[in-house]
Structure formats: C-alpha cells, structure tokens
Amino acid sequence: MWLDMVRFPKLGIGTYRVWYRDFFYFKKYFIGSVFWTFSEPLLYIVAFGYGLGFFVGQIEGVPYMMFLAPAIMATTAMQGAVFESTYSSFTKLRVQKTYETIMMTPVSVEDVVAGEILWGASKAFFGVLGVMFVYVVMGMVHGIQPWLTLPVLFILCWCMSAMSMVVTSFARDYDSFTYFFSLVITPMSLLAGTFFPLTHFPKWAQTAAWIMPLTHGVVVTRDLFLSHWHNALWLNLLLLFGMSVLFSNWAINQTRRRLIY
Amino acid sequence: MVEIVAEGRNLTKRYGDKTVVDGIHFQIKRGECFGFLGPNGAGKTSTMKMMYCLSPVSSGELYVLGLDVTTRGKEIKKRIGVVPQEDGLDTDFTVLENLLVYASYHNIPREMAERRARELLRFMRIDEKSAATVDQLSGGMKRRLALARGMINAPEMLFLDEPTTGLDPQARLLMWDNLRALKSEGMSMILTTHYMEEAEKICDRLVIMDNGKFLCEGRPQDLINEHIGHEVVEFTSDDKDKNYFIEKVKNNYDYQVIRNRFHLFIKNGQDGKKAVATIPSSDVTIRKATLEDVFLKVAGHELKE
Numbered sequence: 333m334w335l336d337m338v339r340f341p342k343l344g345i346g347t348y349r350v351w352y353r354d355f356f357y358f359k360k361y362f363i364g365s366v367f368w369t370f371s372e373p374l375l376y377i378v379a380f381g382y383g384l385g386f387f388v389g390q391i392e393g394v395p396y397m398m399f400l401a402p403a404i405m406a407t408t409a410m411q412g413a414v415f416e417s418t419y420s421s422f423t424k425l426r427v428q429k430t431y432e433t434i435m436m437t438p439v440s441v442e443d444v445v446a447g448e449i450l451w452g453a454s455k456a457f458f459g460v461l462g463v464m465f466v467y468v469v470m471g472m473v474h475g476i477q478p479w480l481t482l483p484v485l486f487i488l489c490w491c492m493s494a495m496s497m498v499v500t501s502f503a504r505d506y507d508s509f510t511y512f513f514s515l516v517i518t519p520m521s522l523l524a525g526t527f528f529p530l531t532h533f534p535k536w537a538q539t540a541a542w543i544m545p546l547t548h549g550v551v552v553t554r555d556l557f558l559s560h561w562h563n564a565l566w567l568n569l570l571l572l573f574g575m576s577v578l579f580s581n582w583a584i585n586q587t588r589r590r591l592i593y
Numbered sequence: 594m595v596e597i598v599a600e601g602r603n604l605t606k607r608y609g610d611k612t613v614v615d616g617i618h619f620q621i622k623r624g625e626c627f628g629f630l631g632p633n634g635a636g637k638t639s640t641m642k643m644m645y646c647l648s649p650v651s652s653g654e655l656y657v658l659g660l661d662v663t664t665r666g667k668e669i670k671k672r673i674g675v676v677p678q679e680d681g682l683d684t685d686f687t688v689l690e691n692l693l694v695y696a697s698y699h700n701i702p703r704e705m706a707e708r709r710a711r712e713l714l715r716f717m718r719i720d721e722k723s724a725a726t727v728d729q730l731s732g733g734m735k736r737r738l739a740l741a742r743g744m745i746n747a748p749e750m751l752f753l754d755e756p757t758t759g760l761d762p763q764a765r766l767l768m769w770d771n772l773r774a775l776k777s778e779g780m781s782m783i784l785t786t787h788y789m790e791e792a793e794k795i796c797d798r799l800v801i802m803d804n805g806k807f808l809c810e811g812r813p814q815d816l817i818n819e820h821i822g823h824e825v826v827e828f829t830s831d832d833k834d835k836n837y838f839i840e841k842v843k844n845n846y847d848y849q850v851i852r853n854r855f856h857l858f859i860k861n862g863q864d865g866k867k868a869v870a871t872i873p874s875s876d877v878t879i880r881k882a883t884l885e886d887v888f889l890k891v892a893g894h895e896l897k898e
C-alpha cells in the first residue's frame with residue numbers, strides 16, 4: 333500500500349489523451365485565458381513592487397522589487413494550478429461526469445488523474461511564462477540562472493495541481509474548496525516567505541513553512557532568479573519533488589475509490 | 594457453434610452488506626439483442642457496469658468477449674461500445690468534437706475518427722447539428738449522440754443502459770430505428786430498460802430481474818405464452834363483488850387482481866370471447882397479452898420505494 337504512494341505514477345498514451353482533451357478546450361478560449369493570466373501578477377508587481385517597495389527599499393541586500401518578483405512567479409504557479417485542479421476538475425469529476433465517460437474507454441483512472449494533474453500544471457505554467465515574459469520586458473532578467481527557475485516552477489505547478497486534486501477527490505461540493513482556500517492556500521501564500529523573508533518569523537512559523545510546497549518553490553526560485561544558486565537548494569528541490577509524487581499517488585488512489593465501486 | 598459474447602456465472606455484486614446482484618447466471622450470443630428488464634433498483638445497471646468494467650465483480654465469474662472482466666478490462670473496453678444511463682456528454686465541446694475527443698481516448702487516428710464521426714452523425718440523423726454545442730440538443734439528440742459516441746470505435750458489441758428513458762415518443766421511435774438498423778447489421782446488444790414495449794420490440798431474449806435475481810428468462814413471445822397466454826380479459830369490480838367474480842373465474846382461468854381490476858389470462862386453446870360472455874360487467878375488454886402482463890405477474894404490482 334505505501335509503495336503505491338512513493339512510486340512515480342505510470343504515464344501512458346492515455347495520460348496524454350486526457351491532457352490533450354483539456355488543452356483542446358483551452359485552445360478554443362485561448363484569448364480570454366491570456367488576459368486573466370497576465371492581469372493578476374501584473375497587479376501584484378505594480379501594487380507591491382512599486383507601492384510597497386518604495387517604503388521597504390531593500391530586503392536581504394536586494395531591491396524589494398527583485399525580492400518580490402520571483403515569489404510572484406511562484407504564487408502564480410500555485411494559484412493557477414489550484415484553480416484548475418479544484419473547481420475545473422471537480423466539475424469534470426462530479427457535475428459533467430467527464431471522468432466516468434473517459435473510463436468507458438481503454439483510458440485508466442490513473443491516466444485520467446495523471447493527465448488532469450499535468451494539465452493543471454501546464455495551464456499554471458503557461459501563466460508563469462506570461463509573468464516571465466513581463467519580467468524580460470521590464471529588464472529584470474539577467475544571465476542564465478533566472479531561466480532555470482522555469483523547470484523548478486513547473487515542478488511547483490505539478491505539486492500544487494496534485495495537492496488540489498487530492499482535495500478534489502475528497503470534496504463533497506464546491507463549498508468544500510472554501511476550507512482548502514482559507515485553511516491552506518491563503519496561509520501558504522502569506523507564510524511561505526513570499527512577501528517577507530522567513531528569517532524574521534517565530535520558530536514555529538518557520539517550521540510550519542517548511543512543510544509547505546510553496547516555501548521550497550519560493551526559496552529555489554528566488555535564489556535562482558537572483559543568480560545565487562547554492563547546493564543546499566537540492567534539498568528543497570528533492571522535498572518539492574517528493575511531495576509532488578506523494579500528492580499525485582494520493583489523488584490517483586482516492587479518485588479511483590470515488591469512481592470505481 | 595454459437596459464439597458467446599458475455600457470460601456470467603453466479604455473478605454477484607455487493608455494496609457493504611447489501612447484495613444488489615445476487616448470483617445470476619446468463620449467456621449472451623453473438624448477434625443477439627439481450628434485455629435486462631426490471632424496476633428501478635433491480636440490479637440491471639450494476640450488472641451492466643460490471644460487464645463494461647466500471648464496477649468490480651464482488652464474486653462469481655464474468656466474461657465479456659471471452660475475456661475475464663477482472664483482469665482484461667482494458668482489452669474489453671477497446672472492443673465494446675457503451676451508452677451509459679447518464680449521457681455523460683462533454684458540454685465543453687460541440688457535437689462533432691465530442692466524438693473526436695472520445696475517439697482520441699480510443700487512439701483512433703484523427704482522419705479516420707473524423708470520417709467515422711461524420712458517418713455516425715448522419716446515421717443518427719444529427720449531422721446538421723455537428724457544430725452545435727451539447728446544450729443546444731434535445732434529449733433525443735443527446736441520446737443519439739451518446740449512441741454515436743459508443744459506436745466510434747466500431748465495437749463488436751454495444752451496452753445500452755436505458756437507451757430511451759425520458760425521451761418523448763418520437764425520439765423513442767427514432768432511437769428504436771437506429772437500434773434495429775444496428776441489430777440487422779449483426780451487432781450484439783445488451784440493454785436495460787423498464788419499458789416493456791421496447792423490450793418486446795427489440796430484444797431477442799430477455800430476463801426480468803428484481804432484487805438482484807432473475808425472475809424469468811426467454812424470448813418475449815415465449816414468456817408471454819408461457820406466463821400469460823395469448824389474450825387478457827380485463828374488467829373492474831368493486832370490493833363487494835370481488836369474491837363473486839373470483840368464484841366465477843377461478844376454475845377456468847389464471848387471473849390476477851391489481852387493485853380492483855381483474856386480469857384473466859387466456860391460455861392458448863382457450864377463447865377470450867367466451868370469457869367475456871361469462872362476465873356480467875359493462876366494462877369488460879379483451880386485448881392481446883403483452884410483456885407488461887408477464888412483468889406484473891412475475892415481479893408483482895406493489896409499489897415499492
């Protein structure tokens with residue numbers, strides 16, 4: 333049973349088919365998605381970067397704008413993945429019965445859930461690319477290391493998408509997500525070292541932050557974005573990857589219980 | 594040798610301590626249309642879901658196309674078509690896109706999928722709605738689209754879970770046309786229904802099911818002959834006359850009283866008109882025996898909830 337939780341999920345042609353179904357739908361409404369993808373991160377950058385940054389000045393030796401910018405990428409990754417893999421996936425699971433229909437074909441539950449998680453990650457990553465594009469235009473990207481944030485952020489997208497899928501697989505109705513947002517997502521986006529460095533938090537808050545995927549995503553993304561790579565970041569990456577695998581398997585197992593009975 | 598496309602042996606489905614399919618045995622032949630009839634909650638859908646590998650077998654054996662559903666689900670799903678009770682159409686897509694997306698789950702190459710999809714939409718008479726969204730379709734059209742979807746992989750057999758429930762009479766007739774056309778092409782079909790007329794018209798063989806068990810099994814006409822006869826004489830009696838009528842008919846005819854309505858079953862060799870003549874009542878009618886009479890006789894007529 334525990335082996336089920338730690339092995340890498342099987343990906344097959346069916347996974348790709350499920351992913352492509354969502355991509356196919358996304359393509360149809362591409363223009364509308366682009367607007368929403370850019371608008372929120374831009375808003376944060378303007379409000380906090382210019383507004384708050386003016387008063388804060390520097391944090392840990394860098395301008396507040398540069399401190400904040402990578403964190404915005406990480407929260408964009410998180411938000412995008414969470415929305416896609418809660419409300420959209422729940423609709424497909426419970427309301428439209430999309431998954432049940434897919435399962436009348438040779439596509440397995442594992443394919444369905446893995447495909448959905450990957451899609452949630454992909455859509456969120458699309459948002460990350462948008463933010464990166466804005467940073468390039470604003471002249472904030474220097475050297476090679478900032479570009480390495482992209483694969484890291486994809487893992488973060490995956491992790492958050494998988495975590496949300498776990499919640500979706502347990503959810504009774506749309507209201508269930510309110511708890512997830514107010515008890516998990518909002519605290520995480522505030523306490524994961526996004527807007528302020530973790531070092532000034534009390535010890536218990538730092539410990540709590542350590543179990544949050546976003547914290548590890550922010551730490552690695554920030555150091556890479558500022559071209560400060562160091563080997564201790566491997567641990568953060570490993571934890572992030574491990575959580576992604578764990579959440580993915582949990583989501584697959586729970587959704588299977590939900591669909592096959 | 595007749596090829597068997599589906600076979601259940603002592604097939605059982607339990608949810609917790611509730612047994613919904615209770616040790617049934619059946620064999621369905623290739624090219625046959627086989628019906629599972631019964632009231633809601635009889636276990637029809639559970640049986641179907643086990644056959645199309647969406648619900649695990651609790652005990653007993655079940656083979657579809659000669660393959661064990663427990664271990665060979667994926668292979669079975671490649672070769673069967675399913676029209677589930679709830680259409681499960683993808684409201685994010687148009688009619689044509691629904692078929693294309695579903696075809697992709699079956700790994701059908703895009704061009705072939707499109708050719709087949711257009712063919713099927715024509716066959717189901719919804720080709721002029723190809724670009725419409727699912728929400729713009731009538732109930733009958735949705736049902737036919739679900740049937741087209743089930744056919745996209747050119748299956749060897751079809752599972753139809755209540756194909757016409759909730760449809761208006763015209764839509765039902767259209768659906769029947771489609772099903773009969775498929776049957777004449779030799780398609781093996783397994784369907785559930787609670788419309789007796791549907792079963793009588795379409796099924797070669799059927800079972801009547803209740804509480805997870807088969808109550809009777811056979812060709813529709815044989816079941817009618819065996820359990821009812823060729824005609825039914827009906828009349829109404831009030832409570833005080835009931836015993837009088839029972840005395841009058843009980844020696845000559847099988848009968849069933851449903852509320853205050855007498856049903857006399859006229860066996861082959863008996864004359865319905867003669868029965869009518871012996872009933873001193875003004876509202877006596879005589880009609881052909883139907884599967885509905887069989888159903889009410891074997892499944893009982895009490896309303897269960």
